[in-house]
Amino acid sequence: MTETTxxxxxxxxxxxxxxxxxxxxxxxxxxxxxPLGYGPAPSPEEADMVILNTCHIRERAxxxxxxxxxxxxxxxxxxxxxxxxxxxAVAGCVAQAEGKEIVSRAPWVDIVLGPQTYxxxxxxxxxxxxxxxxxxxxxxxxEQKFDxxxxxxxxxxxxxxxxxxxxxxxFCSFCVVPYxxxxxxxxxxxxxxxxxxxxxxSGAREIALLGQNVNAWHGEAPDGATWDLTRLLYAxxxxxxxxxxxxxxxxxxxxDAGLIRAHGAxxxxxxxxxxxxxxxSDRVLAAMxxxxxxxxxxxxxxxxxxxxxxxxxxxxxxxxxxGETAADHAATMALVERVGFALAYxxxxxQRPGTPAAGQPLQVAQAEKDARLQELQALLRQQQDAFNEAxxxxxxxxxxxxxxxxxxxxxxxxxxLQPVHAxxxxxxxxxxAPVRIAERYPNSxxxxxxxxxxxxxx
Ligand code: SF4
Numbered sequence: 001m002t003e004t005t006x007x008x009x010x011x012x013x014x015x016x017x018x019x020x021x022x023x024x025x026x027x028x029x030x031x032x033x034x035p036l037g038y039g040p041a042p043s044p045e046e047a048d049m050v051i052l053n054t055c056h057i058r059e060r061a062x063x064x065x066x067x068x069x070x071x072x073x074x075x076x077x078x079x080x081x082x083x084x085x086x087x088x089a090v091a092g093c094v095a096q097a098e099g100k101e102i103v104s105r106a107p108w109v110d111i112v113l114g115p116q117t118y119x120x121x122x123x124x125x126x127x128x129x130x131x132x133x134x135x136x137x138x139x140x141x142x143e144q145k146f147d148x149x150x151x152x153x154x155x156x157x158x159x160x161x162x163x164x165x166x167x168x169x170x171f172c173s174f175c176v177v178p179y180x181x182x183x184x185x186x187x188x189x190x191x192x193x194x195x196x197x198x199x200x201x202s203g204a205r206e207i208a209l210l211g212q213n214v215n216a217w218h219g220e221a222p223d224g225a226t227w228d229l230t231r232l233l234y235a236x237x238x239x240x241x242x243x244x245x246x247x248x249x250x251x252x253x254x255x256d257a258g259l260i261r262a263h264g265a266x267x268x269x270x271x272x273x274x275x276x277x278x279x280x281s282d283r284v285l286a287a288m289x290x291x292x293x294x295x296x297x298x299x300x301x302x303x304x305x306x307x308x309x310x311x312x313x314x315x316x317x318x319x320x321x322x323g324e325t326a327a328d329h330a331a332t333m334a335l336v337e338r339v340g341f342a343l344a345y346x347x348x349x350x351q352r353p354g355t356p357a358a359g360q361p362l363q364v365a366q367a368e369k370d371a372r373l374q375e376l377q378a379l380l381r382q383q384q385d386a387f388n389e390a391x392x393x394x395x396x397x398x399x400x401x402x403x404x405x406x407x408x409x410x411x412x413x414x415x416x417l418q419p420v421h422a423x424x425x426x427x428x429x430x431x432x433a434p435v436r437i438a439e440r441y442p443n444s445x446x447x448x449x450x451x452x453x454x455x456x457x458x
Contacts, residue, residue: 010048011041015068018055020248021210022092024161025115026053029091032121044075049087049125054094056176056352062094062101069106076108087128089113089121093180097354115166115181158401158430159413160204164192164219164232165211170251172278173288173357174318174349177212184213189221189232196236203430206244206270206399206413207236214247215254230258237268243432244399244415248274252292255300264307271308272342272416275300276316280335281328284321289356294335301339312342312387312416319376320349320369322360329372336379342387342416344380348373388418388440395450398435400428419444 012033016026029051030040041047050072054065069090076086089111090102096114103109110128113121167181196207209232211217217229227235229247236245245268252275263269275297279285282293304311317332336344348369351358391414400412404421410428411421414437421444422435428449435447 009037010039011046012038012049012051013041013044013047014051014053015044016053017061017064017092018053020161020208021163021166021212022053022055024163024210025092025118026051027156029053029118029121032118033125036122036125044072048085049089050075051089051091054090054092056093056097056180062098065090065094065102066105069102069109073106073108085129087111087125089124091115091118093176096180097176155202156199156204158203158399159206159208160199161208161210162192162195162199163187163210165214165217168212169216170213170253170291171289171356173360174321174352174355176352176355179354181212184216186217186219189219189227189235192219192232193235193239196239196242200239200241205242205430205432206246207242209236209245209247211247212249213251213254215250215259228256228258229254230256230262233259233262233266233269237266243268244270246270246272246417250275252277252290252297252300257303260300260303260307263304263311270415270417271311272314273304273311274314274316274343277335278316278318279321279324279328280332281324282331284324284328284332287323287357287360288318288321294331298335298338310415313339314343314417315339315341315345317344317346317376317380318349319346319373320364322349322357322364323362324349324364324372329375332376333379336376336383340387341380341383343384346373346376346380385440385442387416388445391416391418391437391445392440393437395434395436397432398422398447399432400424400430402429414445420447421445422447422449424449 012030014026014029016022030038033049038049044050052065052068055061072088076088079086087110088108090109091113092115095102095112099112099114102112111124113124165184165186167184168177169184171178199207215229217232218226219232221227233245233247236242245266250273255275263273277294277297278288278290280294285293301313304313319329319332349357349364396414398412398414398420400410402411403409403426404411408423409421410424410426411419414420420435420437434450436450437445437447439446
């Protein structure tokens with residue numbers, strides 16, 4: 001806590017939906033409100049301000065937000081009866097997409113702000129306290145929020161997230177991100193390296209670089225040169241005390257040769273990559289406006305494995321995009337068979353208002369989408385289980401992140417991002433230690449701690 005930070009006088013509760021980038025944004029909103037005297041509240045009931053940080057990716061996202069707002073209205077009214085105030089804010093992608101709709105359907109909301117204007121939150125809170133009526137800010141301002149937000153304050157623990165890029169220029173047919181997060185923006189090199197060093201100084205041992213199109217990042221260096229992600233990864237690998245680096249989420253179009261080679265050349269770059277492909281059919285990839293064919297994805301996977309033989313691959317799939325035929329689905333199944341994924345996320349296509357695919361003819365019947373998804377998920381599950389099974393009996397380094405569910409247990413992550421638990425002292429938290437994988441469960445592993453000298457592979 002700095003000298004200028006007052007002791008918390010008010011309590012803030014943030015409910016975060018969606019991806020890790022929203023978690024990062026929620027932390028930054030807490031940072032920006034701390035100088036106003038806001039500290040964390042354990043529940044909305046105990047809060048003077050509640051923020052719903054929303055996500056528009058999943059179906060019925062806005063309905064979930066409105067049902068939460070209904071419950072919060074009851075709390076807000078109860079507080080008002082006691083003569084107390086509760087400031088209610090909606091942030092994130094639903095706020096960006098449906099700002100006016102929110103205040104007309106839920107007029108008890110005080111603040112609606114899009115992802116690009118979090119730095120304006122203190123001003124909006126002050127205005128909301130003074131003025132009647134909701135404050136709405138869903139601009140894409142010229143000034144960049146990262147320049148105007150305060151430095152990251154709280155320690156995120158051994159695994160930390162660092163947003164380096166936001167927005168997207170790719171306009172996939174099914175996706176709302178280009179509309180809710182705006183054009184691609186890359187943070188400059190100096191700001192990223194300074195934040196990374198602060199995170200390591202506050203205990204981070206793994207940094208995951210975040211961006212909607214993280215491998216499209218191209219940041220300005222202090223000498224005016226433009227760096228790409230590969231160069232940034234090499235610079236981050238120079239930071240003392242940072243044994244692990246990851247980046248997510250990548251687009252196949254931006255996986256260039258240098259970045260693929262970096263996976264073999266930078267030991268700190270963990271052997272796990274999430275690379276969404278969405279479909280194995282060129283026809284569907286074209287309809288999705290993905291800008292690449294299945295072949296490119298397969299070639300990238302082969303080259304990554306040549307550069308880093310132990311790399312585990314993860315992906316995203318959308319089943320039943322408008323126009324997808326049984327043959328297209330079979331092409332997706334063939335791609336999955338060919339690659340073999342350690343992890344994957346798969347969903348049926350759902351219409352997002354305002355996106356190009358929403359209005360397309362040839363929408364696939366829900367029953368057909370469900371049947372295709374089931375078939376795909378069965379194969380992906382089989383591959384995930386096989387990957388985890390192959391780890392049993394292997395030695396690796398685990399970064400311990402906190403206590404386990406049972407007394408005497410500690411939890412951590414393998415280099416391949418699997419959650420793992422072992423019996424061991426809490427003093428291991430924040431350290432990387434060698435283990436032997438003992439058993440696999442549906443979504444995690446158990447391990448036995450090894451002596452450093454026994455470690456066969458890291
Ligand atoms: S690349 Fe496509 S899916 Fe990813 S954020 Fe951009 S538009 Fe959305």
